[in-house]
Amino acid sequence: MSSSSVERNVAAWTKANGEYTDGSASGAWAREEHSWGVFDVPESSIGCLGEVAGLDVVELGCGTAYVSAWLARRGARPVGVDPTPAQLETARRMMRETGIEFPLVQAPGESVPLPDASFDLAVSEYGACLWADPYRWVPEAARLLRPGGRLIFLTNSNIVMLTMPPVGKVTEQLQRPLFGLFESEWPGELGVEYHLPHGEWIRHLRASGFEVEALHELQAPDDAESHGYYDYVGADWARKWPTEEIWVARKA
Numbered sequence: 001m002s003s004s005s006v007e008r009n010v011a012a013w014t015k016a017n018g019e020y021t022d023g024s025a026s027g028a029w030a031r032e033e034h035s036w037g038v039f040d041v042p043e044s045s046i047g048c049l050g051e052v053a054g055l056d057v058v059e060l061g062c063g064t065a066y067v068s069a070w071l072a073r074r075g076a077r078p079v080g081v082d083p084t085p086a087q088l089e090t091a092r093r094m095m096r097e098t099g100i101e102f103p104l105v106q107a108p109g110e111s112v113p114l115p116d117a118s119f120d121l122a123v124s125e126y127g128a129c130l131w132a133d134p135y136r137w138v139p140e141a142a143r144l145l146r147p148g149g150r151l152i153f154l155t156n157s158n159i160v161m162l163t164m165p166p167v168g169k170v171t172e173q174l175q176r177p178l179f180g181l182f183e184s185e186w187p188g189e190l191g192v193e194y195h196l197p198h199g200e201w202i203r204h205l206r207a208s209g210f211e212v213e214a215l216h217e218l219q220a221p222d223d224a225e226s227h228g229y230y231d232y233v234g235a236d237w238a239r240k241w242p243t244e245e246i247w248v249a250r251k252a
């Protein structure tokens, strides 16, 4: 992690908060069922979270914290971690509006000021898993988890990363090599993203003390429509190739 990548990502998410995430938080916090990704794939069709009641959960890159809110409503004890003050302020507003309360910590996923072995589940939905250096945040997740604890994260699929041009929407042609995939910056003020090839994810997760249990490649549902804000990928494309992937790993 360079400190400037954290600063640039905080700036990008302060802007996104004003443009979209603050306004969309009420709807996201009100969802009865958790759904994953741009095309709202229902958790019931994936089943990766399982029973969460009674679990201590840390959400790394919680943003407006609607995933943590959903987990809290199901009896988990979440703690939301995010480095962007504006995102955490939206989460606090939603807590006041809904009465659903849990702790929030302002920090990047690469360096979390919480004790070792204090969580049963670490979750990241387009959070640290995308915006933080994986060689820093994955060991942090391992440190925070108790033995047997799970790490579940959703990020862009490899195929999105390979077919996305520097400007515009995802294509059906390869735009960049797979080998060497790591830090990506897009033109404009979109921040710094981190992605790895699948083989490197598996090697790195195992080296950090995890066993990989599942990799879910998300397909847009038949009735999915293209998203108004996250319009870099259309629903037709996403019915043929995965827009996102969910990794499930367990700390040995």
Ligand SMILES: C[S@@+](CC[C@H](N)C(=O)[O-])C[C@H]1O[C@@H](n2cnc3c(N)ncnc32)[C@H](O)[C@@H]1O
Residues within 6 Å of the ligand: 006, 009, 010, 013, 021, 060, 061, 062, 063, 064, 065, 066, 067, 081, 082, 083, 084, 087, 107, 108, 109, 110, 125, 126, 127, 128, 131, 132, 133
């Ligand atoms: C797509 S949002 C989070 C997702 C959350 N589920 C939501 O939509 O509210 C991405 C979040 O990652 C956060 N982020 C940026 N850099 C980060 C870092 N180094 N570690 C952890 N989170 C980071 C941003 O502040 C932003 O709130």
